[in-house]
Amino acid sequence: MDRTTHTITIKSIDQIPTVDEIKSISREVALTLIFEGKTNKQREQIGQYLEYALSGFQVLIHTIDPELNVVKLITDKEIEDHQDFFEQCAKDYGHLGGQLVFMLVDKLDLNLNKDFPLDTFNELKQDDRQIGTVGEWRYFVHGFHCGFQHLTTKQCIEVPLTFGLEFGDLDPYFFMKFILSSPGYRPLPIPLFDEYADGLRIIKKMTALGKFEEIPSNVPGHTGIAVTDREKVEIKSDLDLEKIFVKHIEEIKKKPKFNLWKFLGLKR
Template sequence: MKATTHLINVKSVEELPSVEDIITKPRHQQIKIIFSPHVNHLREEYGNDLKEKLLNYQIGVHLIKPEINIRQLISDEEIILHQSFFVQCAKDYRELGNKLVHLFCKEKKIKLNEQFPCLNFNNLKDRKNQSGKVSHWKYFIHGFHCHFNNVKTGQKIEVPFMFGMEFGDLDPYFFVMFIKTTPKYQPLPVDIYEDFSDGYRILKVLLSLDLLEEINSNMQGHTGIVVKDRKKIEINIFDPDVYFETLKPQSKWSKLLQFFKF
């Protein structure tokens, strides 16, 4: 269902909606409360009270504007009901990520470092190579991901490259972006309105159902989340002292800078 906004202008304490009023609103309807100057001093206290009482809601207390935005998030029941759909999305994400990395390396004539693909992508983070196009996919390398955008279908995916040959790590926002832009999923079996917050809840519930699991990355202390029903891939911790041993003389700092090049 299309998202809508229910506007409430508040000029007195009596006009502040109660928790009971808020929970009667459908999930597709965002509530925007506008505070008049006479009651604006109550905005933060009122918002914090709502955060304590409405745990399955996103309560956005604006820091500057005299407003609070309220949205009910996807429920545990909705996620559980559609768990098979979300698990299939996670599998598709992983499969497409793997396909695009190999396509990228083939088109760019790059020998893929199957132990640490991050080194391939980090070395391309310059003005000439950081963005471009392979086949019908535009790409942009940033942080720990390579963004791909299909110019024909509009499908978008952020492929992680910090987990060895495991390309199925799921970020809440990126996962929802993938779901919303994948043509074969449309129309979605369940509405998603808040990309990050709903995505976070989806991953959290699927983890609790033992359908996803946490994995380590190539970087010590950094972890990710992938679908559990998959062929397991060994992920090694990157040690610059060991890996760059043959490239001496190099300082330890220069080794780390090469690994963490953003």
């Protein structure tokens, strides 16, 4: 969704809106402060103060242009009032993610590693199967995810591959992109604007409400967030996986201790 922009030119410090005035703006308005002349020298300091004083707002301090951009983010009350909606979106995310992964596995006749799907999908990065179509979806394997976009509706979802058969990990940006691109949610029950900042607030508040919960990952030092009310699956830790693959590698090639980081395709 798009905001309207309200622009104020600042030629003297007393023209800067007060914190209370800024707090009164709606989420549908983006406030732009353009600094002229000597006032621009104080722009960064003013921006830092506004970041501190405006809880629940996003303050962007341009490094080149003489301006500050201020927007109000989704509030805790708005999230609480629409918690059932966000909970259902999270359930839909995990359900659709699993459907698409298994659809692709079937099409490409892959031997899915159910403990660590990234192991299977890493193979696709080595050839022309990394990008393609499956059913009515275009897919792209990258990093720790496989992205899908519907060819007609343009609905998009990034399916995580490092949580065993749990495909509902909610990254703030990816979760918001999913909601905003899903035709079944339109019209949205609440305006959503900032794909990462609003998404992060939603995930944090829904976790505090007990609707979302932290989940472990196969990757060392990494965790995720998924909807609490779901069919839970076992997610093997990186140590469990290392034991499994050490045994497998030793049986085949009698090589030194298995390097999990190398297996993940990462350098360390």
